[in-house]
Amino acid sequence: MSDYGERCAVIVVTGFLGSGKTTLLNRALKDAALADCAVLVNEFGEVGLDHHLLEQIDGNTVLLANGCVCCTIREDLRSAVLELHDKRARGEIPAYSRLIIETTGLADPTPIIATFLSDVALRYHYRPSLVVTTVDAVHGLATLDNHDESRKQAALADRLVLTKTDLCPAATLPALRARLMLLNRSAEVVQAVAGELDVSALLRGDVYGPGHRDAEVARWFAASDEHLHAAHHSRHTGGIQGFCLMVEEPLDWTAFGVWLTLLLHCHGDKVLRVKGLLNVAGVAAPVVLNGVQHMVHPPVHLARWPDADRRSRIVFIVQDLAQATIENSLTVFNTLAA
Amino acid sequence: MCGFCAVFSGVPHWTETASDAGDRASQSGGPAWRLGRQRRLRVINAVVAHFGCRVEDWMGGQFLVSSQRGRSELVEHLPQVWQVVEDIAQRPLDPLDPVLLAALHPAPR
Numbered sequence: 257m258s259d260y261g262e263r264c265a266v267i268v269v270t271g272f273l274g275s276g277k278t279t280l281l282n283r284a285l286k287d288a289a290l291a292d293c294a295v296l297v298n299e300f301g302e303v304g305l306d307h308h309l310l311e312q313i314d315g316n317t318v319l320l321a322n323g324c325v326c327c328t329i330r331e332d333l334r335s336a337v338l339e340l341h342d343k344r345a346r347g348e349i350p351a352y353s354r355l356i357i358e359t360t361g362l363a364d365p366t367p368i369i370a371t372f373l374s375d376v377a378l379r380y381h382y383r384p385s386l387v388v389t390t391v392d393a394v395h396g397l398a399t400l401d402n403h404d405e406s407r408k409q410a411a412l413a414d415r416l417v418l419t420k421t422d423l424c425p426a427a428t429l430p431a432l433r434a435r436l437m438l439l440n441r442s443a444e445v446v447q448a449v450a451g452e453l454d455v456s457a458l459l460r461g462d463v464y465g466p467g468h469r470d471a472e473v474a475r476w477f478a479a480s481d482e483h484l485h486a487a488h489h490s491r492h493t494g495g496i497q498g499f500c501l502m503v504e505e506p507l508d509w510t511a512f513g514v515w516l517t518l519l520l521h522c523h524g525d526k527v528l529r530v531k532g533l534l535n536v537a538g539v540a541a542p543v544v545l546n547g548v549q550h551m552v553h554p555p556v557h558l559a560r561w562p563d564a565d566r567r568s569r570i571v572f573i574v575q576d577l578a579q580a581t582i583e584n585s586l587t588v589f590n591t592l593a594a
Numbered sequence: 595m596c597g598f599c600a601v602f603s604g605v606p607h608w609t610e611t612a613s614d615a616g617d618r619a620s621q622s623g624g625p626a627w628r629l630g631r632q633r634r635l636r637v638i639n640a641v642v643a644h645f646g647c648r649v650e651d652w653m654g655g656q657f658l659v660s661s662q663r664g665r666s667e668l669v670e671h672l673p674q675v676w677q678v679v680e681d682i683a684q685r686p687l688d689p690l691d692p693v694l695l696a697a698l699h700p701a702p703r
Contacts, residue, residue, distance in 0.1 A: 510630065513609030514637045517672040518689040550673070552608045577690075585689050588699040592637045 260554050261464040263383040266355045268368050271390030272399050272406040273361030276419035276448075280390055280455065281358050289456035294340055294352040296333070298360045330371045333357070337378060355382065356459070362405050365412055366549050373551045384553070385462040389413035389443075393424040396432045400439070400493075407494045410436055411528045411573050412548065413443045415458055421447050441479040441498040442531050442571045463544055464556065473544055474562060476531045477569055495576040496528065501583055503568040506537040508593040515589035516545075516552070519582070524550030526577050532570035533558070545570070607671040609634075628654070638675065644697050645683035649675055 271277045281297070284290050343349045359365055369384045389409045392399065396418070399406045410416060416436055421429060429447075436445060446458055461468030477500065512534070520527060530552075532545035541557040572582060631651055638649045642659075652658040652668055659678045660666040667678045680687050688694065 510609075510634045511637050514634065514641065514672065515689060517607075517609060518641070518676055518687060521673050521676040522686055522688045523690070554608050581690050585695060588695045589637075589689065591699060592640050593633060 260383055260556070261466060263381055264353055264355055265385035265462065265465060266357065266368075266372050266382050267385050267459050268357050268359060268365045268387045269390070270359040270363060270365045270387060270409045270413075271361065271417075272392070272403060272409065274395070275361070275390040275392040275399075276417070277358055277361070277390050279419065280388070280417060280453070281356065283453065284356065284455045284459060287456045290354070290459060292350075292352050293354045293356050294349075295356045295358070296336055296340075297358040298363070329375055330367050333368060333371050334375055334378060337382065341381060354385075354459070364405065364408060369548050370551055373553070383464060384548075385464070386414040386459065387412050388415045388417060388458065390417045390419050391432070391436065393418050393421045393429060393432060397428065397435060400435055404494060407439060407496055408528065410439045410443075411496050411498075411575075413440055414462070416440065416443045416445045417453070417458065418445065418447045421449065435493070437479060438493050438498070439496050440529070440573055441500070442476040442529065442573065444475050463546055464553070469544070469556070469558060470562060473533055473558060476571055477533070496573065497575075497579075498571060498573045499579040501568075501570045501572065501579070501586065503535075503570070503586070503590075505590065506535045507568050508590055509536045509539070509543075511589050511591075511593040512536075512586075514592070515586055516547075518589075519585070520547065520550050520552070523574075523577060526575045527572065528575060529573040530570060532568065533562075534568045534570070535566050607673075609672060638672070640698065641687070641694075642675075642679050644694060645679050645685070645687060647679045647682055 269277050269281055281295065284293065285295070337355070340349070340355075344351055357368055359368065365387050369387070372378050372382050372384045389412070391410060400410065418429070418432065433445060436443070446453065461472060463469050463472040516530070527547070527549060530545065530547040532543075534543040534545055536543050539557075541559060542561055544556050544558060546553045546555075572579070574582075631654070635649060635651060635657075638657075642649055646662045648660050650658045650660070656668050656670050657672075657675050658666055658668055659675055659682070661682045665682060669675055669678055676687050
């Protein structure tokens with residue numbers, strides 16, 4: 257099995273109907289720096305094919321044993337990727353090192369991630385890399401107000417791309433940014449200026465690829481509580497909120513693993529994202545944690561702490577769960593291995 | 595699969611990826627790894643005891659979940675342990691449940 261970071265990076269491009277996914281994808285397809293990408297789309301649209309590989313997938317899902325909707329394996333996606341993989345192995349198509357998947361506008365990206373983390377055949381060759389969510393600056397606030405799908409797409413994102421910013425009133429952007437901050441404090445918010453966007457920089461780099469780990473982890477914790485207080489007066493978020501736990505005591509890895517698996521087993525449908533930099537007792541280097549609902553990527557290390565602060569920090573993006581309750585539970589479980 | 599005992603062993607769960615988190619020095623199957631597994635079982639049992647269950651190691655690759663009434667089941671990973679315990683106890687195994695937390699960490703008198 258190849259090292260996790262060496263596996264083909266899977267980038268999920270999602271976003272509500274008309275939010276600019278295809279425009280973003282078109283731009284990616286024209287970027288020479290992304291020539292090593294294969295692309296899967298749910299629907300053929302206005303995507304230019306050029307030198308890239310493109311396959312269409314249909315929608316059907318297979319439920320995993322634990323029965324959670326967010327952990328369905330997309331059988332159609334699995335088949336499409338394995339077919340692509342076989343073609344590459346037979347030399348029928350050029351080698352690719354990234355796979356971009358464009359979802360439909362109403363899609364929940366979680367089953368796509370679950371497919372790559374859970375499927376025995378895929379997980380040896382592919383790793384979920386980034387969820388890139390496009391948000392239409394003109395209609396974004398209304399869409400977030402009215403559609404659960406849109407809120408979840410934003411909450412799950414690693415990158416939030418604000419599109420059509422040249423078409424919206426100037427006062428709209430700060431309000432939209434504030435709302436997105438409440439929904440997802442750990443994502444990088446990127447604004448397309450007059451249609452210009454460095455797509456290659458946007459889609460490159462994640463916490464597992466070489467050379468990007470420190471910068472990516474720094475992004476997770478860039479939002480301060482001051483930012484969030486400033487955003488506090490924003491409108492409702494459908495029960496979704498983000499918070500950052502700061503843990504003074506070093507974490508016992510055994511107790512933490514038991515606690516988090518239990519939390520995700522019982523409440524994984526409400527824990528949309530969890531991202532952490534952990535001070536594990538007996539381990540000098542900080543451990544990087546990255547999870548989506550019931551699923552957790554294999555943990556990795558940073559080479560060194562980013563600053564003098566040795567507290568563990570864990571960003572949670574949750575729906576209808578209270579920070580104090582989670583914090584108290586972690587404190588209790590952390591004592592169990594003593 | 596282990597060539598000696600023919601027990602199937604799948605992909606390690608993220609909590610057991612000792613090569614890149616937790617104890618880097620502990621290789622799968624080695625003494626440090628076995629100690630770590632015993633330690634994990636102690637923590638698991640501190641929790642599942644409140645649900646009338648016990649969990650033991652099975653050939654270093656699986657967990658044997660047993661109930662007080664004699665039901666037992668082999669599973670591979672922690673999430674499967676929790677599912678079996680819930681099935682046996684017929685109630686959710688909720689780490690946020692204040693009753694469970696109080697039982698795990700009684701307030702000093």
